[in-house]
Amino acid sequence: MGMQMGSGGGSADPEVMIEMNMTPLIDVMLVLIIMLIITIPIQNHAVNLNLPTGPTPPPLVDPVVINVDVDFDGTVSWNGTAVDPKQLEAKLAEAASVANQPEIHLRPVAVVPYKSVAAVMAAAQRLxxxxxxxxxxxxxLK
Known part of the structure; x- marks a missing residue:
């Protein structure tokens, strides 16, 4: 507690200072904030990809290409034919079971919601x- 000195007047007892000293409190709070910032883990949003290493030889046979279109309302088409989610999963499972898998070309329109495209990609990966x-x-790229 700090004491406040009078102007040399009449009382012999010094008056008690009522204000709290804020400097130690601010120092402690700054140290706690710095410790919190240091201990927060770094967010790493990474997608693991299997990238090719070195040049690849040209394929002996042209691959089979399957076009999967995703329309603005989330409608999925398999080579131009509209399919529901169960049919899409069946066709993807069939494509994944072949020894030489066909290439799936996913072609979403520009205004399609991301969740529709992500659902198709997640189903393909899962299967x-x-x-x-x-x-x-x-x-x-607009």
């Missing part, structure tokens, strides 16, 4: 499709 690619990405 074991390894040859899938996005086609027509130049429409998103």
């Amino acid at each position: 074991g499709v390894t040859k899938i690619g996005m086609v027509g990405n130049e429409q998103f």
